[in-house]
Amino acid sequence: MLYFQCWCYSYPTSTCLTTNTLTSARATSVLTHFIKNSLFMISLYDDKKLIGMGRIIGDNGISYAVTDIMVDKEYQGKGYGKLIMKEIDNYFSENTDEDCYIILIANLPADNLYSKFSFEYLPNSKCGMLRKQNK
Numbered sequence: 001m002l003y004f005q006c007w008c009y010s011y012p013t014s015t016c017l018t019t020n021t022l023t024s025a026r027a028t029s030v031l032t033h034f035i036k037n038s039l040f041m042i043s044l045y046d047d048k049k050l051i052g053m054g055r056i057i058g059d060n061g062i063s064y065a066v067t068d069i070m071v072d073k074e075y076q077g078k079g080y081g082k083l084i085m086k087e088i089d090n091y092f093s094e095n096t097d098e099d100c101y102i103i104l105i106a107n108l109p110a111d112n113l114y115s116k117f118s119f120e121y122l123p124n125s126k127c128g129m130l131r132k133q134n135k
Contacts, residue, residue, distance in 0.1 A: 039064070040095075042087045044071075044080055051075045054084040056091060064096065066104040066114075081113050089117050105130065 035041060039060055044052035052071040058064035066088055071080045092102060105128065106114050111121075122128060 040088070040091045042084055044084060046075070052080045052084055054088055056088060060095075062100050064092070064100060064102045066102065069104075069110070081110070082116070085113060085117050103128075 037057065038055040039058055040056040042054050043050055050072075052075065054069040055067055056064055057067055069081065069084060069088075071084070096102070102119075104114060104119060106119075111119075
């Protein structure tokens with residue numbers, strides 16, 4: 001059975017997301033921070049298995065970023081990314097106005113999905129930039 005969970009502004013302190021790269025205590029801290037500092041988060045489950053998610057971060061006024069849109073490889077190509085983006089799109093329709101900026105960084109070929117939700121490539125007068133922290 002597939003179902004969605006959506007959270008806005010306040011979140012539980014635990015999550016079913018896991019990581020192999022962090023220690024258990026560090027993972028719990030990172031994930032708690034990850035959830036607590038999201039404006040909106042959607043998770044898609046198949047029974048108890050997390051199969052997809054997406055979230056919105058930002059200042060809840062003018063600047064927003066769509067981030068962490070993910071669908072498990074076994075479930076890709078079945079429209080689940082589109083369902084996640086539809087809920088994110090609904091959030092923006094209900095909670096923002098024409099003066100806000102909504103950004104995302106897309107991995108190819110996911111740009112095809114995002115273009116269905118009014119995301120466009122930057123015009124020639126603008127560019128996207130990325131900073132990688134090396135420690």
